[in-house]
Amino acid sequence: MTAQIFDRPALPAAAAAGGAPRVRRPAAALAVIAGCNAMIQLDDPIVNIALPGMRADLGLTAVGASWVVTAFSLAFGGLLLLGGRAGDILGRRRVFMAGVSLFTAAAALRGAASSGEMLIAVRAVQGAGAALAAPSGLALLLSMFPQGAARTRAIAVCTAVGALSTAGGLLLAGALTSLSSWRWVVYLDVPLGVAIVVAAPFVLAETPRARGRFDAAGALVSAVGAAALVFGLARAAERPLSDVTVVGSVLAGLVLLAVFAGIERRARQPIVVPALFADRDRLLAYAATLAIPGALIGTYFFLNQFFQAERGWPALAAAFALLPLPVTMALTASVCPRLLRRLGARRMLAVGAGLLGLANVWLALGAQGRYAVAVFPALVLLGAGMACSVLPPTVLATSSLRAGEAGAAAGVLNAVQSVGGSLGLVTLVTVAAHGAGMAGGFATGAVFAVLALGAAAGLRRRPPGTTLS
Template sequence: MVILDVTIVNVALPAMRAGLRLDAPGQQWIVNAYTLGFAGLLLLGGRTADLAGTRRAFLAGVIAFTVASLVGGFATTGGPLVAARAVQGVGAAFLAPATLALIMRTFTEPVSRARAMGAWSVVTAAGGAVGAVVGGVLTEYAGWRWVLFVNVPIGAALLTAALLYVPAAGGERGGARRLDLPGALTATAGLTALVHGAISSETHGWGSPRAWVPVGAGVLLLAGFVVIESRVAHPLVPLAILRHRGLAVANPLVMAMSGAGFSMWFLLSLHLQQNLAFSALQAGLCFVPGSLAIIVGARIATRLVARTGPRPLIVAGMTLSTAGFVGLSRIGAGGGYAGQVAGPFVLASLGFGLSLMPAMVAATSGTEPSEAGLASGLVNTSRQVGGALGLAVLATVASHTTAARLVRRPHELQQALTAGYGRALLTAAAFTACAALGALALPGGRGRNP
């Protein structure tokens, strides 16, 4: 449900923009408000799962997500919709770490854990595939509001299943009294300010105070967070956990992957509907081959990670994604989907499928069961912050390239938009190339020896 709500909204963005009379920054905020709430509270959500119990965190996340989906579906202006998306992100911040923590506590043997993580990755990819198609169908035939309403029955079913089947175990007694509130507040405020400043850069430019003041404040708050964590008795993030080499290296890798991956779906959705004049349904169907490629890559990674370890799979996957992004960067205003988009898109997606689960394994292997929620919260924070920062940077690259092209050729809007998307996708190739190189620093041990 968490991943579905990214892709399902991407396909519906043009309809939302037209229905609510939003400008381009408002359109991006529909995506980024979700990411902002998600990224800002993931550390708190992960630690809450450890201290207050995974079931409580899971239930709180499902309830918040479901109620926000219902409210957002009734929005008549952009403000309430963006606010509802932010609350969805808050719910996801508690829900996502709880799911990984449940897997890590249930499957303790390395091979079975790798298989469980592989299943989690496949479900994640399936959520992307279902979201793209369902989003297109709902937007085309029922209206964009139903891309939010669809979460209500799903959330109700999850709530019932969690009450029946998720055990009330892990920190359920008195854990909340030991929650590091100063650390939680500074981490949340710092991540939120950092992401907000990056998002604002697309509209105002990096030289504007509206961009660099929040970024500077975010950096200072995060520095203060590190100081707090080194001094309090029960820190939100015990700094000793960063001594795990896999976790320390995997987090920046996940940030780079997500920065490229989130942006790919966003940029291609706009290219297909704005430049190639595809309907929402057609655009959704165009995303299916990439989603299936992610599933195939995840299945391959699941079979191999116990024998090879995460490192070679991430290197290979990010190399494939780099080649795919280079191909996507060559899209032209007159080119079609089959000739210019499909092949490189599938290649890039296959690389993400090969890399995602091994990166999660690398980040969480070697941590104690009591740190499961925290480790998954850290890696999910890297994923969401990386996605938000990457989208902000690449959207800025696209908009500035388009603007520069229009200055020279003011009557070639479609060509200018395509040039902007191509330049942004080439920048994404640099992200994945850096991830491929950075993966060489991961421990070389196999999955059986995390």
């Protein structure tokens, strides 16, 4: 699969957004970018499995433990747009390496945390590092691989590697938690981050800097607005929807983002180019990206607790039970470029969303039954559905970009996905908490899949095999 990506030069002169020079070792360059994606995705299962040990060792309250997760989400969601634009102006490789370095240093400090306050602080720093690295990494990929089959295959490789990293993270974190301290678990990111920082200067070509300066007002308002929205959604998972903190934060976030939209329309060099939202297919791709996390996030959240709390399984057994999802996702991602050529983005996204909806309905009707019949098939459907649902909107959202827009487009895509994860989790948890239980949560996950299906239905019809342009 990987070898097929490099059957032509990575980039003739001005083929991709940003106009990067030709990359001599595209396989190694893609490995570095995919490794960063894996490192960020690996962190989530690590923290979730290590959290009970963190609470016991550092004396964290339930609220304090929630902030270990929320601090990362706030910094990540709040700074993504700024991180994407920073890569365009300062150089994407430079910002990518700075983000990975910051993320890795914070991961190392996290393992040495002596208090809950220190742990929460370094988690926020990690989020800031991820907000610099993630959009810059995607923008580098867009610059290295020309629009069309080569870029599609590269995105599919990153998707597969991310899924495998989730699988590996589940197993490694479960095993290390069972055999040793949580501190060893949270060091898993460090060697990968060091390897990426060491290799990046040798295999990633720096992109030309876009002329201009930062839109300071837009940067501040977007960061505070996105952070307020993510904070409000995260708090809603723990408090009533009528809570003053929840309502105030969500409303403040929405107002500030509306103000941000006005600033960007008037700014000479905006953080987010308004023209990105003028294309119908790109707008629907963002809508699908917002909905898709809600069709998946309940699986890890509900089933992990159900296996350990209700059935008494150890962490490692619960990790093995969830393994079919990321493994199927990785295997399906390897054939997704061919599926995209044959089906087209519209039909492929519809197939993926349909599989996600079916899997959630399956779990809603019988997740508490026998694993082999009630859970395993649904996890396989979820893995296949996610792989088919992720690639089309990613390709659509990053197609037809002008020079200097790749970082901004990548930042928007990552920001939408981050908000979608928070929105999905709070919605599912709220439904479950109001008497519907786990079954209600999965039924709500099916609704998110239907929303993604609606976005697919609105995409323009293209003949299968058409190159997006």
